[in-house]
Amino acid sequence: MINVSTLPAWLEPLAKMAKGENLVQNSQMLFSRLLIPLAGILVFLMLWHTAASNIDTSLGKFPGPAEVYHQAQGLISEHERERERAAAFYERQEKRNAERVAKDPSYEPKIRDYTGKPTFFDQIGTSLITVMSGFVLASLLAIPLGIVIGLSSSLHSAFNPLIQVFKPISPLAWLPLVTMLVSALYVSDDPLLPKSFITSMITVMLCCLWPTLINTAVGVVSIPDDLANVSRVLRLSYLEHVRKIVLPSAIPMIFTGLRLSLSIAWMVLIAAEMLAQNPGLGKFVWDEFQNGSSSSLGRIMVAVLTIGLIGFLLDRAMLMLQRLVSWDKAATLR
Amino acid sequence: MPGFKALRRRLHCCATLVIALTSIVAVAEDYPEKEELTFGFIKLTDMAPLAVAYEKGFFEDEGLYVRLEAQANWKVLLDRVIDGQLDGAHMLAGQPLGATIGYGTQAHIITAFSMDLNGNAITVANRVWEQMKPHVSKREDGKPQHPISAAALKPVVSDYAKAGERFRMGMVFPVSTHNYELRYWLAAGGIHPGYYAPQKGDNSGQLNADVLLSVTPPPQMPATLEAGTIQGYCVGEPWNQQALFKGIGVPVVTDYQIWKNNPEKVFGVSQTWAEKYPITHRKVVKALIRAAAWLDENDNANRDEAVKMLAMPRYVGADREVIANSMTGSFEFEKGDRRDAADFNVFFRHFATYPYYSDAIWYLTQMRRWGQIAEAKPDSWYMDIARKVYRPDIYAAAAKELIAEGVLSASDFPDFDTESGFKPPQADFIDNITYDGSKPNAYLEKFPIGLKGKEAL
Numbered sequence: 104m105i106n107v108s109t110l111p112a113w114l115e116p117l118a119k120m121a122k123g124e125n126l127v128q129n130s131q132m133l134f135s136r137l138l139i140p141l142a143g144i145l146v147f148l149m150l151w152h153t154a155a156s157n158i159d160t161s162l163g164k165f166p167g168p169a170e171v172y173h174q175a176q177g178l179i180s181e182h183e184r185e186r187e188r189a190a191a192f193y194e195r196q197e198k199r200n201a202e203r204v205a206k207d208p209s210y211e212p213k214i215r216d217y218t219g220k221p222t223f224f225d226q227i228g229t230s231l232i233t234v235m236s237g238f239v240l241a242s243l244l245a246i247p248l249g250i251v252i253g254l255s256s257s258l259h260s261a262f263n264p265l266i267q268v269f270k271p272i273s274p275l276a277w278l279p280l281v282t283m284l285v286s287a288l289y290v291s292d293d294p295l296l297p298k299s300f301i302t303s304m305i306t307v308m309l310c311c312l313w314p315t316l317i318n319t320a321v322g323v324v325s326i327p328d329d330l331a332n333v334s335r336v337l338r339l340s341y342l343e344h345v346r347k348i349v350l351p352s353a354i355p356m357i358f359t360g361l362r363l364s365l366s367i368a369w370m371v372l373i374a375a376e377m378l379a380q381n382p383g384l385g386k387f388v389w390d391e392f393q394n395g396s397s398s399s400l401g402r403i404m405v406a407v408l409t410i411g412l413i414g415f416l417l418d419r420a421m422l423m424l425q426r427l428v429s430w431d432k433a434a435t436l437r
Numbered sequence: 438m439p440g441f442k443a444l445r446r447r448l449h450c451c452a453t454l455v456i457a458l459t460s461i462v463a464v465a466e467d468y469p470e471k472e473e474l475t476f477g478f479i480k481l482t483d484m485a486p487l488a489v490a491y492e493k494g495f496f497e498d499e500g501l502y503v504r505l506e507a508q509a510n511w512k513v514l515l516d517r518v519i520d521g522q523l524d525g526a527h528m529l530a531g532q533p534l535g536a537t538i539g540y541g542t543q544a545h546i547i548t549a550f551s552m553d554l555n556g557n558a559i560t561v562a563n564r565v566w567e568q569m570k571p572h573v574s575k576r577e578d579g580k581p582q583h584p585i586s587a588a589a590l591k592p593v594v595s596d597y598a599k600a601g602e603r604f605r606m607g608m609v610f611p612v613s614t615h616n617y618e619l620r621y622w623l624a625a626g627g628i629h630p631g632y633y634a635p636q637k638g639d640n641s642g643q644l645n646a647d648v649l650l651s652v653t654p655p656p657q658m659p660a661t662l663e664a665g666t667i668q669g670y671c672v673g674e675p676w677n678q679q680a681l682f683k684g685i686g687v688p689v690v691t692d693y694q695i696w697k698n699n700p701e702k703v704f705g706v707s708q709t710w711a712e713k714y715p716i717t718h719r720k721v722v723k724a725l726i727r728a729a730a731w732l733d734e735n736d737n738a739n740r741d742e743a744v745k746m747l748a749m750p751r752y753v754g755a756d757r758e759v760i761a762n763s764m765t766g767s768f769e770f771e772k773g774d775r776r777d778a779a780d781f782n783v784f785f786r787h788f789a790t791y792p793y794y795s796d797a798i799w800y801l802t803q804m805r806r807w808g809q810i811a812e813a814k815p816d817s818w819y820m821d822i823a824r825k826v827y828r829p830d831i832y833a834a835a836a837k838e839l840i841a842e843g844v845l846s847a848s849d850f851p852d853f854d855t856e857s858g859f860k861p862p863q864a865d866f867i868d869n870i871t872y873d874g875s876k877p878n879a880y881l882e883k884f885p886i887g888l889k890g891k892e893a894l
Contacts, residue, residue, distance in 0.1 A: 162683070203500075218491075218503060218504045286520055380508065389509070390507060390754070392656075393480050393507070394750055394753070394754025394755060395656060395679060395755055396750070396754055399754070
């Protein structure tokens with residue numbers, strides 16, 4: 104049996120109709136949840152198409168939907184070609200290793216990673232990994248700190264001015280500092296993680312720390328007095344108080360913070376990658392801009408739409424996570 | 438051809454044996470100390486030797502696994518070579534020299550491989566070209582007489598000055614070939630490009646300038662020209678042909694016309710890196726020499742294939758026809774005015790890859806001429822710096838190995854036993870001034886515009 108409430112909103116009426124529930128009401132729902140958004144997208148595509156065919160840039164026409172689709176397919180076939188090249192690379196390498204072992208038996212063959220350029224899809228992967236590591240790191244810092252600050256008013260007064268000052272700092276202002284610090288402190292001949300990854304991750308972390316921190320603290324402060332009193336009556340220990348009383352009631356606020364943080368993290372990451380030339384989608388966009396070929400704008404547009412789509416999916420994923428852990432299943436979340 | 442391959446392999450074995458016997462160190466030394474390397478480059482057609490060495494497997498033949506990474510600009514590229522994120526890079530010839538004498542960033546960078554000759558041009562905005570045109574003499578067929586001197590630009594610049602506007606031009610880096618070429622061209626036409634005065638903390642290079650020069654990264658030149666921030670620029674290909682193609686500007690003069698067969702980019706590595714990995718370094722140079730030879734083989738027969746490689750988004754990424762315009766033996770000035778330029782970009786012939794001391798010294802003379810070197814230096818100083826930065830010894834070791842392997846022949850290279858590292862005095866400059874690398878101070882005296890002798894700002 105499918106639990107209807109866990110489906111995406113537009114699928115829900117379809118599922119209900121399939122089960123034979125109220126047809127009229129559900130087809131109305133279907134209309135407002137599926138057809139109207141689809142019409143919106145269609146109108147947007149049409150406007151985009153007309154506008155694009157009227158804009159001339161020095162790199163040719165501004166890419167319309169058809170051109171973007173064409174470039175997206177190009178990127179896919181490029182990815183496949185690159186995979187073939189990689190396979191050939193490994194084959195050559197094994198052969199070379201075998202030859203060398205034959206000449207010099209003491210040599211221990213080693214397989215080196217493919218040296219070709221990351222494709223569009225590789226860059227998506229890199230960006231996702233970077234954003235998630237920065238975000239998780241920030242959350243691991245921000246949630247406990249937020250709880251502690253929320254529980255103690257003197258700590259709150261101590262941290263508040265710092266938070267207020269650090270919060271509005273433009274993400275990219277951190278980047279040069281982080282880059283220099285990482286270069287200075289992260290010295291290793293054979294680093295486990297590339298410097299560029301660490302730089303991006305720390306920049307992302309610094310920027311997406313604040314919403315979670317502030318929302319957690321606010322969530323903790325606003326626990327109903329009744330609950331606090333219950334905890335006192337039961338003489339719960341500090342940790343138990345946090346686990347049984349604070350966390351459950353602060354969870355909605357914490358998640359609001361996390362969702363804000365994640366969307367900031369994603370935006371910051373792309374900008375940081377563009378600026379610092381760190382691998383990822385941002386670098387893809389920058390490289391294409393520098394190429395200045397007639398297909399560059401189309402490829403950038405593919406990347407831009409992908410960035411938007413991924414940002415949207417990340418937010419949806421957080422929402423689903425929130426539904427899973429939320430105590431109050433009846434609360435509407437959007 | 439399996440027979441040929443077998444022969445090659447046997448020759449290779451022989452060569453290895455010979456080297457093993459003649460050197461004191463054991464056979465194991467034949468393998469590079471560091472196999473995984475990352476090299477940086479800027480999106481310009483003259484990075485071609487790197488792309489070719491990768492795509493044709495020349496790096497792999499030497500047991501090297503190389504990653505090629507495009508860099509945002511020349512500063513980032515240099516910094517990353519210095520801090521070790523890059524093992525080496527496609528560099529402006531002035532960069533290793535500038536870094537070693539401490540102009541800009543201080544670091545000991547060396548080069549054992551010169552990447553190409555020529556390959557740059559100067560482009561002006563369409564409007565400027567229209568204003569220059571009346572001052573350019575015409576050939577019988579009505580097309581402009583080349584080379585076009587900056588004297589044709591001079592009235593335009595003074596019109597700008599009269600209207601209270603400053604004439605601005607772009608180049609790619611303070612110690613770039615482009616900066617010196619643009620300055621050379623302007624000064625030869627009687628326009629003062631301005632001085633640097635690092636001793637006063639003035640690194641703008643705009644002291645006493647008629648034309649203000651500023652830094653713009655190569656791929657952004659056409660966009661900057663289009664935006665009207667600059668009225669012209671000097672940059673490598675394909676960014677001049679790009680401007681022409683997009684109807685943004687008109688290339689007026691190539692660097693081949695300013696100085697025939699001028700040295701251009703070099704492959705730079707840090708001195709510490711070179712000391713740590715001498716075999717790797719030699720092998721890298723070997724692969725690059727092979728790539729350069731491939732690019733010029735049989736009268737540029739491989740250039741079409743090279744253009745295809747460079748047009749890939751991972752390398753230069755511009756449209757194929759734009760890159761082909763300069764890489765395949767011709768250069769288009771005004772729309773429709775395409776002229777033969779077989780040597781527009783030379784990668785191997787004329788011993789293009791050999792790191793000549795005299796090339797290094799020319800760059801140093803221009804640094805002195807425009808004030809980047811603030812004080813007078815004796816001729817011996819120029820020689821010392823050139824020896825510190827340019828390393829024909831490493832080049833010769835790599836070339837000799839290639840000769841021993843039968844890949845290239847001795848006639849492809851200068852005679853290493855007698856080569857002094859100084860080209861004979863060269864007179865093919867747009868202002869007909871002769872350059873003799875062995876007399877840098879005397880050379881500086883010949884210029885009407887520029888610092889000389891004990892002059893200081």
